[in-house]
Amino acid sequence: MTDETNVLLLAGTDADESPAAIAANNGLIPAGATSANIHELVTMLQRNSVESAHVGSWNGQAGDFVLRGNGALHPYDAFTNDANHAFAVRPSKD
Incomplete structure (x- = not known):
């Protein structure tokens, strides 16, 4: 499960870059949406004037x-x- 306090919103750097690759290209992993965090993710989009991620x-x-x-x-x-854009999290250090 994703801890929404650690979620980052990243912009892609290349028009040909797949949105699924944005996190990996920055050394991160894609964040997941859940019924528990979807409101926070939508709020992040709205606060950053980003249409979608x-x-x-x-x-x-x-x-x-x-x-x-x-x-x-x-x-x-x-x-x-x-x-x-993409939502991403840092890999755990476990």
Whole structure:
């Protein structure tokens, strides 16, 4: 489960960069959205004037999803549901 206090919102650096790669390209792992943290993630989007961002899972189910500032969460699609930002977390040091 993602600790929302450690979630970062990252901008992609390359127009051809897949949103799922943004976290890895910065040495981080994709953050997941859950029913417990989705409000905080949406608030982060709105406060940063970002329309949408990639998340790597929904309630523990891995996948490529795009969360929008209105709270809508849908599967990523390069043509119909793209994102230039991603939520990420630092890898644990366990």
